[in-house]
Amino acid sequence: xxxxxxxxxxxxxxxxxxxxxxxxxxxxxxxxxxxxxxxxxxxxxxxxxxxxxxxxxxxxxxxxxxxxxxxxxxxxxxxxxxxxxxxxxxxxxxxxxxxxxxxxxxxxxxxxxxxxxxxxxxxxxxxxxxxxxxxxxxxxxxxxxxxxxxxxxxxxxxxxxxxxxxxxxxxxxxxxxxxxxxxxxxxxxxxxxxxxxxxxxxxxxxx
Amino acid sequence: xxxxxxxxxxxxxxxxxxxxxxxxxxxxxxxxxxxxxxxxxxxxxxxxxxxxxxxxxxxxxxxxxxxxxxxxxxxxxxxxxxxxxxxxxxxxxxxxxxxxxxxxxxxxxxxxxxxxxxxxxxxxxxxxxxxxxxxxxxxxxxxxxxxxxxxxxxxxxxxxxxxxxxxxxxxxxxxxxxxxxxxxxxxxxxxxxxxxxxxxxxxxxxxxxxxxxxxxxxxxxxxxxxxxxxxxxxxxxxxxxxxxxxxxxxxxxxxxxxxxxxxxxxxxxxxxxxxxxxxxxxxxxxxxxxxxxxxxxxxxxxxxxxxxxxxxxxxxxxxxxxxxxxxxxxxxxxxxxxxxxxxxxxxxxxxxxxxxxxxxxxxxxxxxxxxxxxxxxxxxxxxxxxxxxxxxxxxxxxxxxxxxxxxxxxxxxxxxxxxxxxxxxxxxxxxxxxxxxxxxxxxxxxxxxxxxxxxxxxxxxxxxxxxxxxxxxxxxxxxxxxxxxxxxxxxxxxxxxxxxxxxxxxxxxxxxxxxxxxxxxxxxxxxxxxxxxxxxxxxxxxxxxxxxxxxxxxxxxxxxxx
Numbered sequence: 225x226x227x228x229x230x231x232x233x234x235x236x237x238x239x240x241x242x243x244x245x246x247x248x249x250x251x252x253x254x255x256x257x258x259x260x261x262x263x264x265x266x267x268x269x270x271x272x273x274x275x276x277x278x279x280x281x282x283x284x285x286x287x288x289x290x291x292x293x294x295x296x297x298x299x300x301x302x303x304x305x306x307x308x309x310x311x312x313x314x315x316x317x318x319x320x321x322x323x324x325x326x327x328x329x330x331x332x333x334x335x336x337x338x339x340x341x342x343x344x345x346x347x348x349x350x351x352x353x354x355x356x357x358x359x360x361x362x363x364x365x366x367x368x369x370x371x372x373x374x375x376x377x378x379x380x381x382x383x384x385x386x387x388x389x390x391x392x393x394x395x396x397x398x399x400x401x402x403x404x405x406x407x408x409x410x411x412x413x414x415x416x417x418x419x420x421x422x423x424x425x426x427x428x429x430x431x
Numbered sequence: 432x433x434x435x436x437x438x439x440x441x442x443x444x445x446x447x448x449x450x451x452x453x454x455x456x457x458x459x460x461x462x463x464x465x466x467x468x469x470x471x472x473x474x475x476x477x478x479x480x481x482x483x484x485x486x487x488x489x490x491x492x493x494x495x496x497x498x499x500x501x502x503x504x505x506x507x508x509x510x511x512x513x514x515x516x517x518x519x520x521x522x523x524x525x526x527x528x529x530x531x532x533x534x535x536x537x538x539x540x541x542x543x544x545x546x547x548x549x550x551x552x553x554x555x556x557x558x559x560x561x562x563x564x565x566x567x568x569x570x571x572x573x574x575x576x577x578x579x580x581x582x583x584x585x586x587x588x589x590x591x592x593x594x595x596x597x598x599x600x601x602x603x604x605x606x607x608x609x610x611x612x613x614x615x616x617x618x619x620x621x622x623x624x625x626x627x628x629x630x631x632x633x634x635x636x637x638x639x640x641x642x643x644x645x646x647x648x649x650x651x652x653x654x655x656x657x658x659x660x661x662x663x664x665x666x667x668x669x670x671x672x673x674x675x676x677x678x679x680x681x682x683x684x685x686x687x688x689x690x691x692x693x694x695x696x697x698x699x700x701x702x703x704x705x706x707x708x709x710x711x712x713x714x715x716x717x718x719x720x721x722x723x724x725x726x727x728x729x730x731x732x733x734x735x736x737x738x739x740x741x742x743x744x745x746x747x748x749x750x751x752x753x754x755x756x757x758x759x760x761x762x763x764x765x766x767x768x769x770x771x772x773x774x775x776x777x778x779x780x781x782x783x784x785x786x787x788x789x790x791x792x793x794x795x796x797x798x799x800x801x802x803x804x805x806x807x808x809x810x811x812x813x814x815x816x817x818x819x820x821x822x823x824x825x826x827x828x829x830x831x832x833x834x835x836x837x838x839x840x841x842x843x844x845x846x847x848x849x850x851x852x853x854x855x856x857x858x859x860x861x862x863x864x865x866x867x868x869x870x871x872x873x874x875x876x877x878x879x880x881x882x883x884x885x886x887x888x889x890x891x892x893x894x895x896x897x898x899x900x901x902x903x904x905x906x907x908x909x910x911x912x913x914x915x916x917x918x919x920x921x922x923x924x925x926x927x928x929x930x931x932x933x934x935x936x937x938x939x940x941x942x943x944x945x946x947x948x949x950x951x952x953x954x955x956x957x958x959x960x961x962x963x964x965x966x967x968x969x970x971x972x973x974x975x976x977x978x979x980x981x982x983x984x985x986x987x988x989x990x991x992x993x
Binding site for chain 1: 484495614619654655782826827829832839
């Protein structure tokens, strides 16, 4: 059942022709299909596409899932809607506009229409800018302030959101970090037994 | 509405000390009413330590806008996060006031178990270096007890609670009755070796002494290293009232535990000179209730217990019940914390930690132990520990793509932190009073808190930063960074001293058995009783003092003295 079928089923009452048990099952399936749809609250479709593209560039699918696989953009939309204050949301959305301004300036295209190499140029630019901003801010406020994600530039926010979305997702935590809710055991200092390429954060997988 | 039952004892508060009072009094045969202002806790429903981040709406980053609105003070505490914020009070329902320019951060939990649910679990004995400190340097008044008076009670509470740690034989930090210690990790072992080499006989790094079971103990299971204790513990592996003392009290069949019971004040009978009962506002119905008992244990925390006494003024005690000394509410202390240093400890790059040890390292006090420091009295201890940097280091990096992802998914450098906790001197000018202008959600006048660090505390904090960096340098640390968080008093959540013990009724509120000089059947066994603050975490001492006071109270009752 796809989204259109589900909507049709719920709207027309076609399922009422079915036996009661089947009807309930059909309604349940239709509701599940609709619930699984992305229902953006803050980002428009173009902004969503830009966020998706940038997040996937930061953490792409490799032998493990990537940012898109874990729905990073949906998490970012939720955070923009219900976690950030108005001023922070505005800063983020202005940052997205600026991404397109940069890509138009350099490549005469919106970010999502650029080639992978062109997009990498933009991300590198944003990274350099982020480091510069960080230094300026560190100079300005030589004391402990609010957490970095709260006062940061667009790109710093995007990076924090993307990494958080990924590494706190079930796939990111279990497949990438080998996180176990209840660990096998505690040991303070053990040699890593897996090949270096698969080196986990939390500990080796059970043999 | 007045209940007709006459209880043998009424315990006000069910947190760290209230739980102990409930256990000790009921086990000694007393029919005991435990009044708790907050809700009940059902571990199977309320404990959330095994709920992973991906099942949380904000993935563990917290419901930030709600918390900023409802818990702007509470949410500054690390433990008040998306999982555990429900164990902290609403700041809107529980206001307090401070003097302009003198902030105080009051972190509170109102539920059965109180703050024992989300406490830090660090458990250390005091020594005579602490009990004799005021006398030795001429500060405030002398403690009416010494280490020998409390040592058997440390034994008593430790054997029940279960304290894991390493015996060191240090005079300034006596050993507990330990369960096996948790293990230091790779970088911590490196630092420990370096301390032994560079500061022999002076500075020693050991595993934190924690009220967490490293083996099955008293019907509770050993820790399984899931990590976030402050969210609860369904295996009851760390000590809390809910996990340990309240079930023991319940088992006697003599405890009546009444949640949603906000104590307004005590009832004082001027004829018998006793506190005969407690005025309660039911938190749900707002009904005014009265309960009566033969002895009353105030275990509501240093600030709440005194607030109740202030709100219990009579013609004889116009400035608060049991306050003929005028010391009630004065001498408020906390620990000064938040200075130290962090460094990368090279080596062991091919090694990791398995599991999430809910405990850090500890370096016992070394200042003013064998030698005298010229710039300050007393001293400080370090907590902290090492861990390998995680994925979040990637936020501030500029990389992206497959290599970046692989790189930050791997453990980063070993980073070691020393974080100081310093002793706070008793100072009469740090005090609390009732703010008659402001009420809490139950119409009870709130506290106004007047508290600021003294020069001595600030000097300790400055020294923490310097010695932490010096030790990390000695340990071969790289990228050493010092830090100083300028937190206001209160934030160590070790508030104490507001109803101090002493030998003289003219200068203290309680005697050597936590019994009010003025009201013989009234005991205060929470942090209020403390005469000085030491630099070690205080809960274990509160527990021991509570058990000791319960023993005294029951002995006196049997003699007919109470």
